[in-house]
Amino acid sequence: MSDTEFQPILPAEVPPSDAEFDFMEQEPGGLFPQNQNSNFGFIIRKIWCDRTQNIADEQALMYNEKFPETSTQFLDVHEQQYGLPIAPSTLTIDQRRSAVLNRIRVGPFTNARRTAIVESYITATFGTSIQLLPPGVAMVSGGVPLYGEPGTVSTLYKIVETVGSFHYDVRIKNTVTPDDVGLHRELDRITPAGISYSVLYVATP
Secondary structure (H helix, E strand, O other): OOOOOOOOOOOOOOOOOHHHHHHHHHOOOOOOHHHOOOHHHHHHHHHHHHHHHHHHHHHHHHHHHOOOOOOOOOHHHHHHHOOOOOOOOOOOHHHHHHHHHHHHOOOOOOHHHHHHHHHHHOOEOOOOOOOOEOOEOOOEOOEOOOOOOOOOHHHOEEEEEEHHHOEEEEEEEOOEOOOHHHHHHHHHHHOOOOOEEEEEEEOOO
16 A cells, blocks of 8 residues: 555566567657667658658649649649640640630720730731742642731721620631631630620621
């Protein structure tokens, strides 16, 4: 019996057994001060640190890939979400990011923005002038290339607004070959509800 009530009685101290010595030698560092430099403890600590670092790296990656401004590995997910070509080989990472951001940044419906979209999709059929090099005219697989004077983009289209009926026409010269699907998609995106439009191909805009 102990002299104090409810005081537990501790067993008498005995020398450590071989099993206890083995445990002290192999346990992770930190449980016993004398074993801080053991190889086993070092291995455990390294495994734990490596896994913790991997988790931190994965968290940082997922956070960065969430935003198009910093996305690289998962940029194709943003492109798919906004209806863009997925991982086009002809574009750099910065160009692909810019294309996604242009879809996200929805601003006011202005003449300047509408004009910029229309002009970005217009390409002239005869867009480059001929260059007579010393060897002569370059041949292509399809035969003799056609050349013409470079077209001024502003002369190849006209936007006509009918304010009373909330409608506008994009009149494009019929010698021009724009990406019609892409042009309609962008005009749909910026044109407010209640306003309609038509894309017309005419001889004279």
